[in-house]
Amino acid sequence: MTSPDQPTRRPVLAYGATPGRLGILSRAIETADQAELLALDLDLRSSWAIPRVSALTQASQERSIRLRSVWLPGDISGLVSERRQQSLDALLVAAKERFGLRALVVPRHQGQGDRGAAIHKLARGIASSKSGSQIRLVIGLQASDFRHDRWHLDQLAGIRRMAEEWDLDLALDLTGNVSLAWEAEAAILRVFPRLTLVRLGQWRREDGTLVPNLTGQIAGRTISMLVDQGYSGVVSLVADRRSSGAALLHEKQDVLQRFVRDSPGVSPKVDAPISDFTRHDR
Numbered sequence: 001m002t003s004p005d006q007p008t009r010r011p012v013l014a015y016g017a018t019p020g021r022l023g024i025l026s027r028a029i030e031t032a033d034q035a036e037l038l039a040l041d042l043d044l045r046s047s048w049a050i051p052r053v054s055a056l057t058q059a060s061q062e063r064s065i066r067l068r069s070v071w072l073p074g075d076i077s078g079l080v081s082e083r084r085q086q087s088l089d090a091l092l093v094a095a096k097e098r099f100g101l102r103a104l105v106v107p108r109h110q111g112q113g114d115r116g117a118a119i120h121k122l123a124r125g126i127a128s129s130k131s132g133s134q135i136r137l138v139i140g141l142q143a144s145d146f147r148h149d150r151w152h153l154d155q156l157a158g159i160r161r162m163a164e165e166w167d168l169d170l171a172l173d174l175t176g177n178v179s180l181a182w183e184a185e186a187a188i189l190r191v192f193p194r195l196t197l198v199r200l201g202q203w204r205r206e207d208g209t210l211v212p213n214l215t216g217q218i219a220g221r222t223i224s225m226l227v228d229q230g231y232s233g234v235v236s237l238v239a240d241r242r243s244s245g246a247a248l249l250h251e252k253q254d255v256l257q258r259f260v261r262d263s264p265g266v267s268p269k270v271d272a273p274i275s276d277f278t279r280h281d282r
Contacts (some may be wrong), residue, residue, distance in 0.1 A: 001111045002146045010259065011231055013252055014039035014068050016175075016199050016238035023049030027164045027241075034245025035252060041199065041236035045107075048075070050087035060099055066261060067095045068234060069103035069197055071140055072119050077220070080218040089122060097132035102195060103234075105140040105171045108159070138169040138197060143187070144176040153183065156190035171197035175238050176272075180214055184221040188229065196233035198222065206246040223258050 015037040017028035032040060044050065070092065076085045095101035104123045127135040139159065146152035149191040163170055170191050174182075178201075188195065200223075203216035212215050224233070237251050 011226070011233060011235045011255075012039055012068070013193050013255060014036060014041040014236045015044065015248065016041045016239075018043045018241075019047050019049075019051045021048050023047060023051045025055045025059070029055070029065060031239065031243070031248065032065060032243045033063050033235035035237075036245075037237070037248065037252065038063070038065050038223060039067060039195065039220070039234070040053035040065060041069045041071075041234060043071045043199075044088070045071050045073050048084075050084055050091055053091055054095070054205045056091075056099055061245050062253060066100040067234075068100065069105060069138070070095065070101065071105040071173075072107065072123060074107045074109065077117055080170055084280065085118065085122075091256055092122070092126045093126075093129075096126055096135060100133055100203055101135060102133060103136050103171070105135070105138045105197065108139055108141060108145075113172040116201075123185075136169050136196065137169045139163060140171045141191070142173045142176065143178045144183055144195050147184075149181070150183070153190050156187055160191050160194050169196040170194045171199070173199045175199055175201040178218055182218060184218050185225045188222060195231070197234040197236060198226065198231075198233070199238055200242060200251075202237075202243065202251070204247050204249060204250040206250075208250045215254065223255060224282070227259055 015028070015032040015035060017025070017032065017040050019028060019042070021023045028040070032038070042051075042171065066109050072088075076088065090255075092101070092104070106120055106123050108268060125135055141156070146155060160170065162168075172187075172191065172195060174184075200219045201212060201215040203211050203219045205211060223235075235255055237248050237255075239245075239248050
């Protein structure tokens, strides 16, 4: 039981949103609204176009949705790359100053040449700016990128030590093709206490039944270890593009019940006011 003089350890629940290839966010915002999740964890790693600031402005005004974190691409290249780079810069500046941005997730491996370096330079510049919310730089770890032969545990421990040396945080993406050999419990222990963001793949259908794959098992084991470790970062719920907010509602309830049942006195934050997204409370 948490004592009166100790801060309550509780996670923030967010919607893991991916915009359409042309940067359209309307479907993602609608899904987040249906699931009653006000925090967005925005993944731009595979988006060709950058979402418009106006879309977030409207979502913020109409639904109080805030942009909690952004996963940055390795680089921006190809057609109109300079314009797209400028759009990304404008989005991140607005997110920091107006939409409560708290974390920028940079790729573990820098992209090619000057364009890859530009992404990291942009992230450092946004984070160091004095205006708006305070931002942490986070190294993104995609579980499916690691070999699942126990060597990945040594890799994770090494990355955590590097993050500690450079005062960086870690984000763990458990979506995609992740096998049970990932050893979820051991992996979580290797990256604590630097872990501040976890993305979980969809494990419930819209009718509440379990999806018949390994995603649910990995999600369940991961959540159990997060509860055991008193995790107070962000849990990002990622849904299939064809799913509505109904599946997310079931998953949200799963997470809430686990934290409440297994951690007496803990009340996970789902719909936090804007002050919770802008204050710096590491």
